[in-house]
Amino acid sequence: MKRDILPLSTPKAKIDDESKLAFGTEFTDRMFVMEFDRKKGWHSARIQPYGPFSLDPAATVLHYSQEIFEGLKAFRRSDGSIALFRPQDNISRFNRSATRMCMPEVDEKFFLDSLLELIRLESDWVPKSEGTSLYIRPTMIATEAFLGVRPADQYLCYIILSPVGAYYKGGIAPVKIWISDHYVRAAHGGTGEAKTGGNYAASLMAAKEAAENGYDQVLWLDAREKKYVEEVGSMNMIFLYDDKIVTSPLKGTVLDGITRRSVLHLLKDMGYKIEERALSVDEVMEGAGNGRLKEAFGTGTAVVISPVGSFCYKDKCVQLGNGEPGELTMKLYKELTDIQYGRQTDKHDWVVEL
Ligand code: COI
16 A cells, blocks of 8 residues: 655644653644545555544444554654664554454554654654653544444544653652552453553543542452452553562453563563462552562553552552662663663664664
8 A cells, every 4th residue: 555645834843841741742743644444445544744633423433432542652762763662562452452343454564664654754753851752642443424333334543643751740750559449440351451442431430539539540450359450541560579570461351561561571581480360459458568569560651660659449558668669660660761762782672763
């Protein structure tokens, strides 16, 4: 399929003070777009000026949430070059989400080439300061105007770019985690492992409850027994428990995080024993109290690695250690970001240079 590049008339002003970069509030000048029709397949691929779409009010996505997305990052290295972290993994997860949501898959090579071409054109937007990056958001929506419930026959797929700073306002400061004993995120057989907007919309009520109680994020329990910890909405959770690494297994209700996968790989390289097993909320709360739970952190593209400072469950709140980021958490943060920013050799072949 060919890809057109449409002219850009007025580039936007870029933020000069990169310390003011927030998460996902600024967007670059251009975006990639392609369209799908059951008869024609994918067509009309182009890089065009960033701007609003026109959608029929009956478009399926607006009624039944047939939507998927991804999140990955491009990093500016000290020599000025730009590198992406494991983009093929994000694109193949995009296709797995598409299959789950009855949406058409994309051609992985064409999609990666389009992504790289877009970033080349927008390379001036990749920020330079420590901790900043260009966040990449591939998205697919069902656009067919039809109110019956069935997979749509028309789709729009696009990629937008956003120069970002830290996801949480406090940067790498420890987050306070609220464990929900009422709301659940994903049930077996549901869409928990797909990156689809509805999972995030469904999480908002519990996030509101957490915020009203002074907590930053919600840790979800399994839907069947409300006993085992699963994930936090924007990150997977990893625990250092009795000198072993414990994390929820991927059994359909937890997102197969690319940062999770990378961090587990680094931990294996460091010689840690990894247990992908159900970890009960009682083990977490008691472990934080009696010192068996030494560290806990979230992993995700947007957050990178986010240390946990405390947990609150029902009427009990516990601080983890002294409430400061753990030693292993910080070591992993350094190791991972050193690979992403090119300060360390990429021996796992995770980095794709532009
Ligand atoms: C990411 O980490 O890229 C995500 O997609 C999480 C997001 C909802 C901010």
